[in-house]
Amino acid sequence: MALGDTPALNRSREVPAATQSGYMMLLVSLLLVVLALFLFLAALAPARTDGWMMLGAIISGLLGLLALTGFYKINPNEAAAIQLFGAYKGTDRNEGLRWVLPWLTCTKIAVRANNVISDKIKVNDARGNPIEMAAQVVWRVTDTAQALFDVDDYREFVDAQIEAAVRSIGSRYPYDDIEHLEVTLRGNHEEVGAELRVALIERLALAGITVDECGLTHLAYAPEIAGAMLRRQQAEAVIAARRKLVEGAVSMVEMALDHLSKNNVVELDDERRAAMVSNLMVVLCGERETQPVVNAGSLY
Secondary structure (H helix, E strand, O other): OOHHHOOOOOOOOOOEOOOEEHHHHHHHHHHHHHHHHHHHHHHOOOOOOOHHHHHHHHHHHHHHHHHHOOEEEEOOOEEEEEEEOOEEEEEEOOOEEEEOOOOOEEEEEEOOOEEEEOOOEEEEOOOOOEEEEEEEEEEEEOOHHHHHHOOOOHHHHHHHHHHHHHHHHHOOOOOOOOOOOOOOOOOOHHHHHHHHHHHHHHHHHHHOEEEEEEEEEEEEEOHHHHHHHHHHHHHHHHHHHHHHHHHHHHHHHHHHHHHHHHOOOOOOOHHHHHHHHHHHHHHHHOOOOOOOOOOOOOOO
């Protein structure tokens, strides 16, 4: 067989199963057992011995006991896949006591929501920095046939696909961007979580599983570079803060000089203007409180 001739997976599809209410069949099976007991006692009566009554008792008893083996129960948010000698015959989602033909088998599967918190995994972000990531995912089975028959173990399949999706998302974006010019893992949790959910839904569709909610629960630099990246973040934050501080100080100095000139408070030549600008910048940009110096003489 050529490489391109690999047979495709035969995808299953959930269909309703032909099952019965267990309460009605319980009554029927009990009536059969009572009928068998009555016929058996009647056949053993001293007054008469009837072979047909004994045969009827045996048949009724066997049918009643055989009917008792077809009962099963379904809890809320649970389903049962019905099979006949390995062939899928449908899924029963009706909760309560149910009955099916005794030669049919049922495999129960929970369709309630499951919450998974993945292990911390190490990923290289878009800039090549090693980071640690973990995700929380709420998933549930929507197609029982696909979950049971299209994958070997759907729970292990979910865990593997969560790890693969987290790695893919983690390598697509940088951890952080001090200038906030691009989508980052640390600064855009909702966008990253939405993209992770879409990726997981596509990956888990093969197993008949959907994802209701997901998001990152752990995001940090790897220990070997955490100290260096922390110092870099601090330096970038200081530089950004200084830039904002200088921009604000310049605008305040411009506003002060404009008001002084417009209101004719004082006439400043170039040298006095330069001195005032210097003093205002020191006051506005300094990290410590400034101490005023009173000049009793002339600037010149």
